[in-house]
Amino acid sequence: MPFSTSYVFVVGMDVDPDREELFNVVYDEDHVPELPKVPGVISVTRSQKISAQLIMGGAMKEVGEGEPSYLALYELESPDVINSQAWADAVDVGRWASEVRPYTRNRHHAMHRVIRETGSA
Numbered sequence: 355m356p357f358s359t360s361y362v363f364v365v366g367m368d369v370d371p372d373r374e375e376l377f378n379v380v381y382d383e384d385h386v387p388e389l390p391k392v393p394g395v396i397s398v399t400r401s402q403k404i405s406a407q408l409i410m411g412g413a414m415k416e417v418g419e420g421e422p423s424y425l426a427l428y429e430l431e432s433p434d435v436i437n438s439q440a441w442a443d444a445v446d447v448g449r450w451a452s453e454v455r456p457y458t459r460n461r462h463h464a465m466h467r468v469i470r471e472t473g474s475a
Contacts, residue, residue: 357468359396361430366422366462373457376449381426384448389428392444394435399427422460433465 369377386398403423407414428436435441445451 357429359429359431360468361433361435362466362468363428363430363433363436364462364464364466365426365428366424366460367458368423368460369454370457370459373454377424377454377457380449380454381424385445385450386426388444388447389441392435392438392440394431394438395441396429396431398429401425401427422462436465 381400386400389395389398401424403418403421403425406417408417409415430436
């Protein structure tokens, strides 16, 4: 996936199993559609961790142990976007703040600057 800007805000989390279906509905129908309306947000991509192995040092290892099950990648024009009032308002739209956020855990937030990209679209 080629990025069209130099900043990616990475958000990872797990969700209580009894809230997972609601989590995905609210993320896809409320949360993700709202955030691209924020000035400076280029795109939002979601992913779900799957089981995978990697050969490292001659041994097969499980990857992703302890890492959040869900990731969202927010491609941004600037790291300052996440400090804007528009961002703060958008992340609380709909059922996210009251019905989903309290049931998430293992939350990770990181801002990345793209330093090199290869490949094609």
